[in-house]
Amino acid sequence: MKLTNLFFFIILFCFVILIVLPVFYIIIWIPLWNFEFNIFELRHIGLIRNSFNIAIGTSLSSLLIGVLTAFFIFDSQKYRKLFLIFCVIPIIIPTYIHAIVWNHLSIYIQHVGLDLHSIAGAIFILTLSYYSYIALLVYSGLENIDRNLIEAALLSSDRHTTLFKIILPLIFPHIFSGFIFVFIFSIIDFGVPDMLRLNVYPIEIFIQFSAFYNLKAAVTLSFPIIFFTVLFIFCQKIYMKNRSYIQIFGGIQTKSPTFFKSHIWMFIAPVFFCSSFLPIIVLIIKSGDFSNYLMVWSSSKNQLFYSIFISTISAMCILVFSFFIAYLIERLDYGLINNIIYTLSIIPLAIPATTVGICMIYIWNQPIIDFAYSNSLIIIFGYILRFIPFGVMIMVSGLKTVNQNLEESALLINSSRLSILYNITLPLLKPYLFVGFILIFILSFGELGTTVLILPPGCETIPVKIYNLIHYGAYEMVSALCLIFIFIIIVVSGVFIFLYKKLFRKLSFYDRSY
Amino acid sequence: MIEVINIAKYFGKNEILKDISLNISNSEIIVLSGPSGCGKTTLLRMIAGFEKPNKGKIFINNREVSTSNYLIEPHKRQLSMIFQDLALWPHMTVEKHIIFTLKAQKLPKETIKSKTDKILNSIKLDGYNRNYPFQLSGGEKQRLAIARALASNARYILMDEPFSSLDNILKKELYNLVIKLKQQYNMGILYVTHNIDEMYEISDKVILMKNGKIIQSGILDELIRNPINEFVQQILKRTL
Numbered sequence: 001m002k003l004t005n006l007f008f009f010i011i012l013f014c015f016v017i018l019i020v021l022p023v024f025y026i027i028i029w030i031p032l033w034n035f036e037f038n039i040f041e042l043r044h045i046g047l048i049r050n051s052f053n054i055a056i057g058t059s060l061s062s063l064l065i066g067v068l069t070a071f072f073i074f075d076s077q078k079y080r081k082l083f084l085i086f087c088v089i090p091i092i093i094p095t096y097i098h099a100i101v102w103n104h105l106s107i108y109i110q111h112v113g114l115d116l117h118s119i120a121g122a123i124f125i126l127t128l129s130y131y132s133y134i135a136l137l138v139y140s141g142l143e144n145i146d147r148n149l150i151e152a153a154l155l156s157s158d159r160h161t162t163l164f165k166i167i168l169p170l171i172f173p174h175i176f177s178g179f180i181f182v183f184i185f186s187i188i189d190f191g192v193p194d195m196l197r198l199n200v201y202p203i204e205i206f207i208q209f210s211a212f213y214n215l216k217a218a219v220t221l222s223f224p225i226i227f228f229t230v231l232f233i234f235c236q237k238i239y240m241k242n243r244s245y246i247q248i249f250g251g252i253q254t255k256s257p258t259f260f261k262s263h264i265w266m267f268i269a270p271v272f273f274c275s276s277f278l279p280i281i282v283l284i285i286k287s288g289d290f291s292n293y294l295m296v297w298s299s300s301k302n303q304l305f306y307s308i309f310i311s312t313i314s315a316m317c318i319l320v321f322s323f324f325i326a327y328l329i330e331r332l333d334y335g336l337i338n339n340i341i342y343t344l345s346i347i348p349l350a351i352p353a354t355t356v357g358i359c360m361i362y363i364w365n366q367p368i369i370d371f372a373y374s375n376s377l378i379i380i381f382g383y384i385l386r387f388i389p390f391g392v393m394i395m396v397s398g399l400k401t402v403n404q405n406l407e408e409s410a411l412l413i414n415s416s417r418l419s420i421l422y423n424i425t426l427p428l429l430k431p432y433l434f435v436g437f438i439l440i441f442i443l444s445f446g447e448l449g450t451t452v453l454i455l456p457p458g459c460e461t462i463p464v465k466i467y468n469l470i471h472y473g474a475y476e477m478v479s480a481l482c483l484i485f486i487f488i489i490i491v492v493s494g495v496f497i498f499l500y501k502k503l504f505r506k507l508s509f510y511d512r513s514y
Numbered sequence: 515m516i517e518v519i520n521i522a523k524y525f526g527k528n529e530i531l532k533d534i535s536l537n538i539s540n541s542e543i544i545v546l547s548g549p550s551g552c553g554k555t556t557l558l559r560m561i562a563g564f565e566k567p568n569k570g571k572i573f574i575n576n577r578e579v580s581t582s583n584y585l586i587e588p589h590k591r592q593l594s595m596i597f598q599d600l601a602l603w604p605h606m607t608v609e610k611h612i613i614f615t616l617k618a619q620k621l622p623k624e625t626i627k628s629k630t631d632k633i634l635n636s637i638k639l640d641g642y643n644r645n646y647p648f649q650l651s652g653g654e655k656q657r658l659a660i661a662r663a664l665a666s667n668a669r670y671i672l673m674d675e676p677f678s679s680l681d682n683i684l685k686k687e688l689y690n691l692v693i694k695l696k697q698q699y700n701m702g703i704l705y706v707t708h709n710i711d712e713m714y715e716i717s718d719k720v721i722l723m724k725n726g727k728i729i730q731s732g733i734l735d736e737l738i739r740n741p742i743n744e745f746v747q748q749i750l751k752r753t754l
Contacts, residue, residue, distance in 0.1 A: 405601035408564055411588045412595055413666050414618040423614060427605040 004417040008332075011324040015341070018321075018384050022359045023347050027226055030219040044204075048224055050119060051200045055187035057123035058130060062182045065127065065271055066134025067175060072268045073135070074142045084139070087132045089276035092489045094446035094463065095129045096191025097482045100470065101279040103195060104286055117196050125196075126186045128275040133185070134178030141174030142167070173240055180236045184229045188352040190449035195470070201225050202352040202449065209358050209453070219362075222355040229350030237343075280486065287479035296480040300465055304488060307461040310376055311444035314383035318440050319433060321384065322391025327421070329392070330399040331407070342392070349389040353449025356386050360454050374456050382450045387440050394439070398432030399425075434500040438493050445489060515539050516561060516593075516670055516702060521570035523556055523726075530556050532726045534570070538670060538702040543692065545713045545734075546706045547749065548723035554706045555598075557723075558672045561704070562595050563588035574670070589618070593670040594663035598678065600655055602647040608634065608658055609643040615665040629665070637661040637691070653684040660691060670702040671695065677712070689715040710750060722746055 073083045090098070102109065102125050106116040115121055145167065153162040168175075190202040201221060208218040287293065322345075328334075329342045348356070360382045364373045372378045402425060410420045426433075448463040455464055462485050469478045516538040523531040531553045538544050546554050559565045561572060563585060572580035574593070579586040603611060612630045621629070634640045637657045647655055656676060663671050673692070677685050693716060695701045705716065713720050713734050721731040722745075730742040734750075741747040 403599065403601065405597045405599060406603055408562075408588070409595065409597060409601040409662070410603075410614075411564075412562060412591075412593070412668075413589055413615045413662075419618075424603055 007418060008324070008328065011321070011328070014321065015325060015345075018381055019348065019388060020344055022356070022363060022385050023344060023351075025363065026219055026222060026351055026355055026359050027230075027347070030216055031223045033216075044221070044224075047199055047201050047204055047221075050198065051187050051202075051225065052228075053119050054122050054126065054189075054193070054198075054200060055183050057119070058126040058186035059179050059183040061123060061127040062131040062134050063175065063179050065131040066178060066182075067138050068264065069131065069135040069268055069271065070138035070142060072264050073139050075264075083272075084136075086272045086276045087135050087139075090129050090132045091136075092442060092493065093129070093279055093486055094191060094448070095126060095189055096195055096448060096463070096466070097283075097446075097485070098125050098129045098275075098279060099192045099195035100466075100478060100482060101282045104282050104475075105278075117198070119198070122192050122196055122198055122200075125192050126189060128271075129192075130182045130185055131271070131275070133181055134175070137174045137178040137181075138171055141171035145170050176239060177236060180232050183232060184349055187225055187229060188350070190353050202354050205352055205358070206354045206449075206453075209354065215358060215362060218358050219355055222352050225352060226347075226350045230347060233343075233346055233350060237346075280483070283479045283483045283486075286475060287483055288476045292476050292480045293484070296477050296484060300462065300481060300484070303460045303462050303465050304484070306459060307445055307463075308488065308492070310379055310383075310461065311441050314380050314387070314444045315437050315440040317380060318384055318387050318391045318444075319395075319436050322388060322395045322436070323426075323429070323433075325388075325392050326395030326399055327425070330396055331404075342396070345392040346389045348385050351385075353386060353447070354453060356382055357450040357453030360385070360450070376456060376459060378454050378456065379451060379459075379461075382454050383444045383447060386447065386450055387443050390440055390443065391436055394432055394436040395429070398429045402428045431500065434496060438496045438500075441492065441496075442489055445492075446485075515573075515575065516704075517571075517573040518557075518561065519571045519573070521557070521560060521567045521572065523553070523560060523565065524568050530726050531560075531567075534723075534726075534728055536721060536728070536731070538704050540669065540700045540702045541696055542718050543696055543703045543705055543716050545717035545720045546704060546723065547708060547713065547720065548729075549749075552723045553726040554723060555674055558595065558674055558704065558706060562593065562672055563591055592668055593672060594666045594668035595672040596656075596659045596663060596674065596676045598675045600647075600659045600676065602655060602658055602662075604647055607644050607646055608639055608650070608661075611658060611662050612665045615662055619667060633661050633665050637664065652680050653687065656680065656684075656688055657691070660688075660695070664695075664699070668701070670704070673703060673705045675706050675708070678707075678709075685712070686715075692716055722749060 069087065073080055073087065076083060102116055102121075109116050109121075114124060116124070149166060149170070150162060153166040157165070188202055190206065192198075193200045193203050194206075201224075205218045205221045208214045208221060325341065325345055329338045329345075332338070351359075360378055361373075364370060364378050364381065372381060406428070407420055407424055410424050411417075414420055414423075446463055447461075448467060451461050452464050452467060455461070460468075462481065466478055466481055466485070469481065518534060518536045521531055521534045522529065534553075534557060536544070546557070548554055556565065560567055560580060563580065566582065566585050567580055568582055570581075571578060574591050577586075578584070579591055603614075606614065609630060612633055613626055616626045616629055631640070634643065637660060639654065639657055639661055642650065642654065642658075647658065650658060659676065677688050680688070689712070692703065692705070696703060705712070707713065717734055719732065720734045720737055722729045722737070724745055730737060730746050737746060738750050741750065
């Protein structure tokens with residue numbers, strides 16, 4: 001047990017250094033010692049209003065589109081997999097690439113009466129980027145409803161009553177979680193407002209730091225956003241209690257009844273087209289001839305390999321770290337401490353990317369510990385702080401699905417918790433590890449807000465290169481690079497999904513065994 | 515011998531177990547019964563070392579293993595547990611279940627191989643070495659759970675309604691296996707069930723619980739002849 005204790009002590013030590021310290025610095029230390037900076041002045045209230053308008057508008061429109069899309073996919077028995085792929089594409093494409101694409105189309109959009117460089121424009125673009133999160137969460141909820149419950153309701157009532165009285169209440173936790181996630185993602189989004197030149201908090205934070213080098217003001221500015229988003233996270237935690245909203249197993253037991261008439265596709269088809277296909281079509285058209293691709297490839301291949309390298313290392317670190325944090329939360333009964341660790345690991349979700357970057361610079365640019373500041377380690381630390389909530393949420397959901405009796409029966413035999421983790425728990429969590437890796441890899445690969453601030457000298461990632469090229473006005477190169485970027489994500493995710501499916505087939509008996 | 519002395523357990527304000535005392539000797543099958551929620555599984559989990567008692571002590575072979583502030587780890591208690599859902603590891607084959615269990619005892623490779631074959635043979639699972647739990651029938655799964663308990667070198671087995679989902683013919687076959695564990699391997703068994711037929715088939719002694727308390731204990735025939743109250747009469751009458 002001593003080795004196990006030492007191991008968990010090291011994990012907790014890393015947790016304090018990499019998560020607790022930056023969170024403490026951002027939400028307590030700087031706001032506490034920075035009274036002279038008035039966040040309640042008129043200009044900042046305007047920024048809060050803009051940020052909230054974007055977040056609420058995006059969440060509501062994503063909710064409507066996401067829920068309808070989920071039902072559409074659920075109803076379409078035959079093409080389910082295809083539609084799910086359509087739904088995943090907007091997640092693969094980072095929001096700033098969506099913004100680049102729609103910037104190209106702004107003239108046409110104006111004819112419809114929508115000014116893209118406005119709050120409504122930001123809501124439009126962010127909705128097309130984020131509705132998929134709600135659609136996939138709600139779809140996962142629908143998949144996991146016991147078909148017997150639906151059939152029992154259908155025996156005594158019609159489809160619409162069943163939909164409103166049985167199905168919607170059952171999937172409400174998924175809808176609610178999706179809404180909260182989209183709200184948080186859109187309130188802290190940096191890429192879209194930056195491309196559309198909108199005044200919102202994440203942009204102001206960036207300006208305070210990069211233009212005025214007012215580090216304290218930049219961090220203090222994050223406080224209202226963090227406060228409200230943490231409040232939302234708490235609401236979500238209280239509502240969800242111990243339920244899990246990410247379920248990878250489940251699958252269809254029997255053919256499910258349909259709930260919407262087939263002409264719903266007239267609503268969903270334009271959404272799929274605008275969010276999944278149009279970006280790629282526009283980028284192909286705007287990238288010019290093939291020589292541009294060759295030019296971009298030769299000038300950016302180092303950055304591409306660097307991005308793949310740094311995202312892979314970060315995703316692996318985050319996953320391993322998240323697993324042990326989730327294990328502490330789910331399996332070791334320390335009462336209140338478990339809740340504190342969970343909350344601390346979820347709070348970074350509410351911190352704007354630019355604030356994470358500033359915080360990394362402040363913490364790691366100190367004597368003695370500056371070894372991380374001038375190399376890629378600072379990026380990995382930044383990504384760990386940014387994406388640890390995703391890792392922890394996925395791993396906690398995974399651990400909830402592992403029957404504790406399986407571990408307890410091993411505890412009667414084996415003395416080492418680490419051996420039980422390796423032999424029993426980890427093999428059962430493989431699907432969650434795969435999905436977690438792909439998601440965190442995609443998020444890290446497309447990360448811009450933090451990277452642009454903490455990139456060490458001589459290093460450049462693809463999102464930062466795209467960001468710089470936009471400011472030079474090299475739009476053909478930007479388009480070609482965006483396409484290569486999307487292609488790389490699709491290839492890497494494809495390889496992992498292929499491996500996952502091969503493994504999944506072998507693993508699918510897990511939930512059939514009892 | 516397992517000695518449970520004046521055990522009490524609270525979850526928050528709920529008193530789950532109240533002053534429970536019982537003994538389990540080697541070569542003895544004790545059947546524990548009572549309505550759902552009366553604390554049977556909690557008692558088993560405390561004997562196994564998964565829960566700490568709030569009051570009282572547990573001794574195994576004269577060694578203090580559980581008190582309110584002291585708990586010996588489950589694997590040091592020389593006991594095994596068969597859970598209601600069996601808790602077979604779905605990613606391991608039949609053979610790997612046994613190998614994993616034997617490896618924990620740090621036995622040499624050759625011994626592990628020969629012991630695995632011997633155990634699977636004795637439990638009639640030879641030929642299923644490479645099967646996963648989902649490829650086994652209900653009865654085979656139960657036998658695998660018992661084989662794992664045998665491999666763990668346990669002197670006592672705690673069984674939490676292990677055969678509740680099986681048909682009567684299979685149950686009969688498995689009762690014989692449980693009796694064999696007692697007679698051939700000198701094991702002490704604490705067996706939780708609601709089923710009076712199971713009490714008849716395997717019990718040396720029956721303990722009846724209600725609301726976290728032992729209501730009456732003794733040989734089954736005695737309990738039927740002299741029930742202490744209406745509850746005992748009802749519980750023993752139900753399926754007669």
